[in-house]
Amino acid sequence: MPRSLRACVAALLALLVTGCQSAFFGFVNRNSAEPDATVVYDATRNLSLDIYRPRDAGPEAPVVLFFYGGSWQMGTRAQYRFVGSRLAENGVVAIVADYRTWPAAGFPAFMGDAARAVRWTLDHAREQGGDPQRVYIAGHSAGAQIAALLGTDARHLDAVERRPQDLAGVIGLSGPYDFVISGKLEEIFGPRSQWPEAMAVRFVDGDEPPFLLVHGDQDRTVDVGNSRKLEFALRRKGIDATLLILPGGNHFVTAAAFYDPDRAPEVLPAVLRFVGAGNAEVRETGTK
Numbered sequence: 001m002p003r004s005l006r007a008c009v010a011a012l013l014a015l016l017v018t019g020c021q022s023a024f025f026g027f028v029n030r031n032s033a034e035p036d037a038t039v040v041y042d043a044t045r046n047l048s049l050d051i052y053r054p055r056d057a058g059p060e061a062p063v064v065l066f067f068y069g070g071s072w073q074m075g076t077r078a079q080y081r082f083v084g085s086r087l088a089e090n091g092v093v094a095i096v097a098d099y100r101t102w103p104a105a106g107f108p109a110f111m112g113d114a115a116r117a118v119r120w121t122l123d124h125a126r127e128q129g130g131d132p133q134r135v136y137i138a139g140h141s142a143g144a145q146i147a148a149l150l151g152t153d154a155r156h157l158d159a160v161e162r163r164p165q166d167l168a169g170v171i172g173l174s175g176p177y178d179f180v181i182s183g184k185l186e187e188i189f190g191p192r193s194q195w196p197e198a199m200a201v202r203f204v205d206g207d208e209p210p211f212l213l214v215h216g217d218q219d220r221t222v223d224v225g226n227s228r229k230l231e232f233a234l235r236r237k238g239i240d241a242t243l244l245i246l247p248g249g250n251h252f253v254t255a256a257a258f259y260d261p262d263r264a265p266e267v268l269p270a271v272l273r274f275v276g277a278g279n280a281e282v283r284e285t286g287t288k
Contacts, residue, residue, distance in 0.1 A: 147171065
């Protein structure tokens with residue numbers, strides 16, 4: 001990537017950190033495709049998901065349901081067009097789902113939203129061109145916490161008559177899996193007695209699907225130790241777990257790789273290999 005554009009991207013990442021989200025997402029989505037379809041998956045709570053279909057995949061492509069980050073307090077599916085369109089460019093049926101954030105909902109209510117999105121995806125994968133046996137869930141930051149907890153604490157999917165074993169795998173990008181709850185998070189996660197219920201590492205019992213964890217070792221928002229602990233817990237129980245650590249990587253680089261693969265060239269190939277989306281050579285026709 002040209003040095004001038006690299007500097008521009010760095011400046012926009014600074015805008016994201018300082019709260020200027022409209023400028024940041026406007027930039028990263030400037031060339032992103034619109035979703036092929038938008039579906040209401042929970043009419044009661046007015047929650048929708050966007051679907052991005054690959055143009056040249058086979059009849060049963062892998063499916064990735066993505067949950068965005070935002071400290072469980074912000075974010076919309078439209079802001080993450082760059083994730084959905086990049087995955088679709090590379091042969092994946094990508095689904096980006098909204099879930100309620102604080103103050104509309106706290107823990108564990110947003111887990112119920114995510115579980116219902118998983119149920120919809122499993123039930124409708126084939127009609128969207130995907131393979132229902134190859135449904136993966138993924139998330140960045142807070143979204144990774146949600147995805148990992150769905151994959152480890154079976155109660156959330158049990159509530160919608162599904163199981164973690166129905167998933168082909170879980171992808172966690174810069175996620176908190178054994179984290180400190182303080183400040184605003186104390187409101188979001190409710191009574192202290194239920195805080196342990198939010199920690200994915202606590203629920204690993206050997207019945208989990210495979211995991212891919214990606215984390216920058218210079219993440220100052222969510223320490224890389226979260227991913228190391230979860231990988232250790234999974235491997236100890238015999239679960240296939242891969243941990244990709246990005247030297248010098250910050251909290252946002254794992255998501256940035258979807259709009260500019262050059263920022264972390266290891267990330268997209270690792271994701272594509274994990275979900276079995278053809279080969280792991282990244283196509284860059286749309287969002288860069």
